[in-house]
Amino acid sequence: METNGTKGLLLEEPLIFEKSSEGRVGVEPASFDVPAADAASLIPKGLLRDGLGGFPDLSEIDTVRHYTRLSQWNFGVDSGFYPLGSCTMKYNPKVNEDIAGMPGFTKLHPYQSTDLAQGALELMYELEGYLSEISGMDAVTLQPSAGAHGELCGLLMIAEYFKAKGKPRTRVIIPDTAHGTNPASSHLAGFKVIPVKSEGKGVLTVEAVKAALDRETAAIMLTNPNTLGLFERHIKEIADAVHAKGGFLYCDGANMNAIMGIMKLGDLGVDVVQFNLHKTFSTPHGGGGPGSGPVGVRKVLEPFLPVPRIKKAGRKFKLVYDRPRSIGRLKAFYGNFGIMVRAYSYIRRMGGEGLKRASETAILNANYLKERLKGTYQIAFDQPCMHECVFSDKIQQAHGVSTMDVAKRLIDYGYHPPTVYFPLVVPGAIMIEPTETETLETMDRFIEAMKAIAEEARTNPELLKNAPAKTKVQRVDETRAAREPVLRWKGVKK
Amino acid sequence: MEFPKDLKYTKEHEWVKVEGNIATVGITDYAQDSLGDVVYVELPQEGGTVTKHEPFGVVESVKAVSDLYSPLSGSVTEVNDAIIDSPEAINEDPYGDAWMIKVEVGNDSELGDLLTAEEYQKFIEEEK
Numbered sequence: 001m002e003t004n005g006t007k008g009l010l011l012e013e014p015l016i017f018e019k020s021s022e023g024r025v026g027v028e029p030a031s032f033d034v035p036a037a038d039a040a041s042l043i044p045k046g047l048l049r050d051g052l053g054g055f056p057d058l059s060e061i062d063t064v065r066h067y068t069r070l071s072q073w074n075f076g077v078d079s080g081f082y083p084l085g086s087c088t089m090k091y092n093p094k095v096n097e098d099i100a101g102m103p104g105f106t107k108l109h110p111y112q113s114t115d116l117a118q119g120a121l122e123l124m125y126e127l128e129g130y131l132s133e134i135s136g137m138d139a140v141t142l143q144p145s146a147g148a149h150g151e152l153c154g155l156l157m158i159a160e161y162f163k164a165k166g167k168p169r170t171r172v173i174i175p176d177t178a179h180g181t182n183p184a185s186s187h188l189a190g191f192k193v194i195p196v197k198s199e200g201k202g203v204l205t206v207e208a209v210k211a212a213l214d215r216e217t218a219a220i221m222l223t224n225p226n227t228l229g230l231f232e233r234h235i236k237e238i239a240d241a242v243h244a245k246g247g248f249l250y251c252d253g254a255n256m257n258a259i260m261g262i263m264k265l266g267d268l269g270v271d272v273v274q275f276n277l278h279k280t281f282s283t284p285h286g287g288g289g290p291g292s293g294p295v296g297v298r299k300v301l302e303p304f305l306p307v308p309r310i311k312k313a314g315r316k317f318k319l320v321y322d323r324p325r326s327i328g329r330l331k332a333f334y335g336n337f338g339i340m341v342r343a344y345s346y347i348r349r350m351g352g353e354g355l356k357r358a359s360e361t362a363i364l365n366a367n368y369l370k371e372r373l374k375g376t377y378q379i380a381f382d383q384p385c386m387h388e389c390v391f392s393d394k395i396q397q398a399h400g401v402s403t404m405d406v407a408k409r410l411i412d413y414g415y416h417p418p419t420v421y422f423p424l425v426v427p428g429a430i431m432i433e434p435t436e437t438e439t440l441e442t443m444d445r446f447i448e449a450m451k452a453i454a455e456e457a458r459t460n461p462e463l464l465k466n467a468p469a470k471t472k473v474q475r476v477d478e479t480r481a482a483r484e485p486v487l488r489w490k491g492v493k494k
Numbered sequence: 495m496e497f498p499k500d501l502k503y504t505k506e507h508e509w510v511k512v513e514g515n516i517a518t519v520g521i522t523d524y525a526q527d528s529l530g531d532v533v534y535v536e537l538p539q540e541g542g543t544v545t546k547h548e549p550f551g552v553v554e555s556v557k558a559v560s561d562l563y564s565p566l567s568g569s570v571t572e573v574n575d576a577i578i579d580s581p582e583a584i585n586e587d588p589y590g591d592a593w594m595i596k597v598e599v600g601n602d603s604e605l606g607d608l609l610t611a612e613e614y615q616k617f618i619e620e621e622k
Contacts, residue, residue: 180559421557427528478556482533483581 010472013069017489020056026063073472075416076286081442085388085419085431086179086227088257088279089286092342096282099345100338110333114318120337121317125310127344128294134347134355135253135273136266137296141305143335147254148181150274150293151221155189156327157297157304158218158248158272164304164325169218169247175204177226177423182252191218198425202228202381206237213245219272223252225259225386227423227431229366239269248272248301256280257435258363258387261356271298281343292339306330361436362387365443369434372447376454380426388433392426401457403428405464409456412470413449495523498589502605503614506563509589510608512599517566520593521553521584524618529555532584535577537594542570544597546604551594553584562594566604572596 040048058066076082082089100106108120128140144150155172162169172186173194183193196212199205209220220242224232232238239249248271256273257280259265265273277292278285285291297305307326308319350358363386370379370389378394393403407417407430419431434443456463468474497503502510507525511518526532534554544550549561550570574593577583583592599605609617 424558479531479533482531482554482556 010072011069013066015489016058016063016066017056017491019058019062019066022057024057024059024062026058026060080414080416081434081438081446082416083418083432083434083438083446084286084416085229085390085433086254086422087286087419088255088276088387088433088435089416090257090279090282090435091437092282092284093346093349095349096342096345100341105338105341108337110337118317121310121319123344124334124337124340125312125317127340127347128310130344130347131275131294131296134260134264135256135270135275135296136264137270137273138266138299139302139305140294140296141309142292142294142340143306143329143331144274144293144295145331145336146291147252147274147276147279147293148185149291149330150276150295151181151185151250151252152188153293153295153306153327153330154250154272154274154297155185155191155219155221157295157301158250159189159191160304160325160327161248161301162218169216171214171216172218172250173209173212173220173242175222175226176425177202177228178221178223179227179252179254182221182223186221198226198228200234201383202226202230202425203232204234204238206234206241209238210241213241213247215245217242217245217247219248219250221250221252223255224265224268225255225388227255228381228390228426229255229258229385229388229431229433230381230383231258231386235268235270243269254279255387258359260359261352262359266298272296272301277339277343282346283339283342290336290339292336292343294335308334358436359387362434365434365436365438366432368440369432369443369447373432373450376451377430380429387435388431390423390426391430391432393428393430396454396457397428399457399461401461401464403430405461405467406430406450406453406457408475409453409464409467410449411468413453415446415449495527496589497523497611497615499611501589501611502565502608503611503617504563504565504608505617506565507618508563508565510565511593512605515599516571517568517597517599517605518593519550519565519595519597520588521562522614523588526585526588526592529553529560530557531555532581535581535584535594537573537575537578538570540570540573544568544570544595553581564597565608566597566599566601568597568600570595571598 077089077091104119108117114121124142128142131140144153170192171194172191173196174182175196175198177198186193194212196208199208203226204222220238222232224235226232242249249269251265251270251273253273253275256275260280273296275294277283283292303325304327306329307323308321309323311318311320366385366387366389370385373391377391380390380392393406396406403420407420410417420429422429422431503522507522509520509522532553532555536552538544538550544564544567546564546567548564550564551562553560553562573595577592
């Protein structure tokens with residue numbers, strides 16, 4: 001079959017430090033128009049450095065070529081299909097970048113008085129409102145700077161709630177399908193993590209949750225749909241059970257791309273949710289830009305939201321700090337504002353109906369992939385999925401081929417590999433999330449590639465073991481990189 | 495895959511060798527095989543205590559990070575620091591060089607909960 005992978009003109013490039021040539025400069029600053037003073041006469045001796053080592057001496061063209069070449073080795077959603085499960089690598093429309101690049105936004109300074117930043121505050125206020133509407137929550141903070149930061153924010157508010165009542169609680173229940181960030185955030189917020197197994201064919205059962213629940217349970221933290229791409233269909237009863245014990249239901253919103261506009265988490269009994277704007281709401285993701293993890297809460301937790309809050313008084317917007325029960329500030333200034341502008345632009349352009357259609361298409365695409373690849377690869381749980389589906393290497397294992405080999409071979413076919421070896425409950429997991437932004441043709445070509453690789457695994461497993469073969473760098477020794485990491489440039493050996 | 499008959503096992507894939515009141519603990523051949531190349535291990539301090547079913551350390555491979563669950567409660571009398579510098583021993587010799595900790599058993603009755611080699615083998619067959 002035809003493949004996308006090819007050898008382009010990719011140039012070798014050393015580390016920027018190795019390109020340095022003493023005395024070479026990129027920019028000549030203008031000459032002084034005031035008399036030069038000796039630094040030692042102006043700055044106390046203890047604060048004066050005796051040199052500025054470690055910077056390479058480069059011309060402008062060498063610097064530009066360096067970063068341009070590195071960028072050519074890169075692979076992103078703008079270059080090809082990137083079906084990372086649980087990461088929602090959807091295409092981000094460029095109009096969002098245009099809006100975020102408007103000088104009124106980019107030239108704002110966070111210390112500017114609120115009188116001169118009314119437009120920005122209005123945008124944030126409205127974005128909070130949209131996220132409230134989408135999730136069915138009563139109030140939203142935009143401050144957290146990533147999904148896990150949002151989780152921490154939500155859990156700190158829950159901890160504070162129980163502390164304020166004079167009855168601190170110690171435990172958070174987390175299913176075995178959870179993202180690793182869930183137990184990590186719980187631990188960081190001071191809770192003990194109680195794991196619970198997804199016994200109902202990949203989803204949580206009410207019985208398992210009830211068995212783990214007690215009066216020490218501050219919250220149960222689940223992701224819906226979960227990381228197997230399955231809808232936690234007992235969520236309402238689970239919510240009732242945790243509420244009956246006085247605890248909260250936290251929903252990790254990482255997989256919201258499957259449900260926006262279709263249902264509101266608030267209607268299912270969710271009390272806290274974080275939004276991953278960089279996944280669901282089309283903002284740069286995966287090294288492409290900072291993240292943003294707003295948090296929505298029910299009214300009872302609203303007093304604990306981080307400060308400052310944005311309030312509307314008449315036609316004016318202001319920042320309110322006087323909130324004695326708040327958990328305080330979680331981030332310098334007001335969160336990653338540029339990302340909020342992109343999400344706002346995306347939501348406004350899509351509208352309610354558009355968001356709903358995005359989720360529906362994401363689900364349709366994932367089910368199409370699942371049905372077409374089922375049988376070629378072992379499906380973990382054979383039932384209709386939401387926005388992603390999970391396979392394993394069980395069939396390929398017979399030929400000594402692992403998920404890692406399949407993933408590496410996909411690179412030769414011109415695709416970014418899917419998420420592998422996660423969720424942990426599926427050994428050798430291959431987790432595929434096509435998203436709503438891919439065409440039928442793109443998915444068909446990917447499916448053909450996956451089938452061709454399964455055939456190669458049967459007839460020529462060595463091909464997979466040695467993959468990728470077409471890339472600039474071939475199979476790297478991941479074990480050695482982890483056992484003997486070299487994390488910084490240590491200078492030119494002389 | 496090997497499961498020596500003179501060892502006891504847990505459903506969390508640890509093995510235990512009991513000699514007098516000292517139990518030596520490590521992870522099984524099946525565990526190291528499922529994890530893949532181990533790159534990092536975290537073990538408790540000598541003199542510390544471990545509790546049955548509670549994590550006593552962490553093992554990290556190129557695929558995943560997993561807790562190590564203590565099969566027994568008691569105090570840690572010895573720690574195999576050598577595997578911290580050479581975690582590959584866990585893949586190469588899980589029942590020998592890569593033992594992890596020695597525990598002075600506090601409660602003999604806990605020993606009864608451990609699985610025999612046959613029971614453990616049957617358990618992992620079912621888990622597959």
